[in-house]
Amino acid sequence: MGTSPTTSSRYRPDSHASAKSVASSPRAVGASVRYGGAHVPSSPATSRTWIDVCVAYHQAHAGQFPVRPTLLAFTSPFPRGGPPPQPEEPWMRDFESLETDVLARLDLGELEEALAEEVDAGQARLFRRRLVAVDEMLQRMPGCEARVLRVGLHKRAVGVLQADPPRALRIRALADFYYSQAGLLVHSRRIEAAPCLRERVAAATFATIRPGISHATIEGDTNAGPVHANCLVVDPRRVEIRVVDCRDSVARGETFAEYAGSRSDAAISGGFFLYSEPNIQAPSARYDPVGLLVRDGVVDNPATFARAALLVDPDGNVGIERPPMAAHRVQIGSHTLISPVAYNRAQSEQGPDRPSVAIAGLEVVAVGRRLPVPLNGSVVEIPADLVVAPGDRIRVTPPQVGNREAQQGIAGGPMLVENGHPKLALRREDFWGTAPPVTFSQDETGDTNLLARMAVGLRDDGSLVALAVDGRNFDRALGMTLGTVAELMVDLGCHTAANLDGGSSKRMVVAGRTVDLASTEVVTGEPSEAQVRPVHTAVLFRSRERPRSR
Incomplete structure (x- = not known):
């Protein structure tokens, strides 16, 4: 869907209430900057910014959480390779007046209409709900940090809406970022004595689902916050692994649990797909897979991007590699x-x-x-x-796994673990520029967002590990950064591991039952609509040892 360069007038600040977007080029000494309809001289008298006011208030109230790095995030509409950040709005009054002023600038009730200029109505409603949920969560939280974070959330939301596109994707990322910061703030204090994540992994008990397939749930408080994750361990020698395109089943209204339950013993959601990207043009369409997709020896989509992919050869041997377009x-x-x-x-x-x-x-x-x-x-x-x-x-032709052409293949990325050590190299895997998904390619949070994740990895014994990490649930599952998932995959015994599509798209089905938590809505203690995004590609696991019929 195309994007509009027009800034919605309801977010254009008036002369007393807020900061208008300013030119992104560096200012000359003595120049003036236009804020809220008034020219403010650039001078030492106006050098104190709204961020300085927030930090001073935070320090005066003995706040311990590092708020300045959080407030500095989302300063530029083009975080990679674009113009420098805009100058921050000067503020000469106290924090309370800043708080009152900033919270009056953004009408969350009208946010959806602005986002619908770039994405479809369903996505606009979803992104609005997430931002509102985070805002309400911060409003309920006690302490000076929550007040400062709420000011930052509103200030940056107005800035995003006044900036050049993309706006909807950045609002989505902004909500996830402030949710993550609030989670770190609350849970770092509440459960400092809780077990570490490695201890939770060690305590997990695996149960055999079918020959060659076992499952465990990793859950509970940790010193990094509450965790809820599901893990499959699959023996490729005893289990058939197939990549599937589920889009026809989605069109029929079939749930992923129904689809996977009738075709497999266990299943996970697959790779990235076009969703919120602007300007999707035919023959491409929303929900098309991004990157490599190989089904039963046939390439449905080539390795456009050199990203980590799960590959299976005709004999069932599994590899995780980065095949580029030149591999075809x-x-x-x-x-x-x-x-x-x-x-x-x-x-x-x-x-x-x-x-x-x-x-x-x-x-x-x-x-x-x-x-x-x-x-x-x-x-x-x-x-x-x-x-x-x-x-x-x-x-x-399919890329090779060892000396054989891949029979099954699905790309995700980035690689999380190589040679037994966590490693992230997003630019090496073409997560850059305007490459989809742009939420990765234009990530301006530096892998600090706590999100639902999906990962696959390989152990020395040849077994495949699939991990579904839940997120956006403040009390049960904060979510994880990619770096933390990489460490978790090492703890699960993987020498190589890769990320697949997580977030709202993450799903795991075991014996026909969905075992992971929905991660589409932000759950903060209040009832949630618990909406589930459809799964468009997937990996199915079916034991070769079938029960004898009576």
Whole structure:
């Protein structure tokens, strides 16, 4: 869905109430900056900002939580490679007047309409609910830190809505960020003597679901907050592993538990898909898989991005690797490209000044030079004499696992564990620029958000570990950073591990029953609608040892 550059007038501050977006270029000495309709001289007299006022109030009330780094987040609409942050609004009065002023600027009741300029109505309602839930949670919390965080939440929300797009995605990230900060604030004090996460893992008891498949729940308070996670351990020698596309079942109204329960003994949700990205253009469509998808030896979507992927060969051997587009052989017409030279959105939004084709999925969408790079596709260099036209279909061979072509494959990313050690390298895996999902590629929180997660890993004995970490539940499951999930996968015995799609999309089904908590809504002690986002791709596990019929 396209985005609008127009700033909604209800968020444009008046002359006494708030700070208008200012030019992003550096200010000259003695220049003036326009805040709220009035020109304020840039001078030592106005050098105290609203952040300074918040920090001073926090310190005066013996606050211990480090609020300044939190308040500095979400300062720039283009966190990577864009203009420098805007100057912060000066404030010469006390915190109480700042609090009153800032909380009057944002009408949360009208937020949904502003977000609907970029995303569909359902997403706009969801993102609004999350922001409102976090705001209400902070309002209920005692202490100076909660008051300061609430001011920061409102201040940054207004700033995001006045900035250039994307706005809806940043509001979503902002709500998750302040939820995470509130969780750290409360739980770091409440349960300092609780067991560490490693102790909870060690205490988990695995039960055999079917031959070759075991399951355990990891739950309870830890010194990092409440945890609720489900873990599968799968023996690929005894279990068939299949990647599936569930979009048809979603269209039929079938739940993931129903779908997985009739086809497997256990299942997990799969990789990323197009969802909130702006400007999704045909032939791409919302819910299309992002990155590699191989089903039963057929490539449904090539490895557009060099991201960690779960791969299974015809004999059931499992690998977790980063296959790039060059790992494919691409057949265009009568010509086959070996190790094709390709460009994706993490590298550039325009292809080279050489003969090329733009590919989205398995379809040629443009031919020429300096082609726009499709959101969820590639620009691939071709011989100058190759005859090809938009609409032509391509054929792609699967990447290899060891010396065999993958029979099943699904991409996620980033890699979490390599050689037994946690490791995150988002830019190496094309989480950059405008590459989908943009919530990863344009993450401005530095992996500080506590979210629901899905991960897969490999042990030395060849077994596969699948971990579903719940989140957005303030009392039962705060969620985890990618870094914490990486450490948890090491504690579970993995020498290699990768992230799959988490958040609202995370789901685990065991014996036809959903075992994880819904993570779509922010649950803060109040009743929740507990809505569940449909699963669009998945990994199914089915024991090869079936019960004998009587």
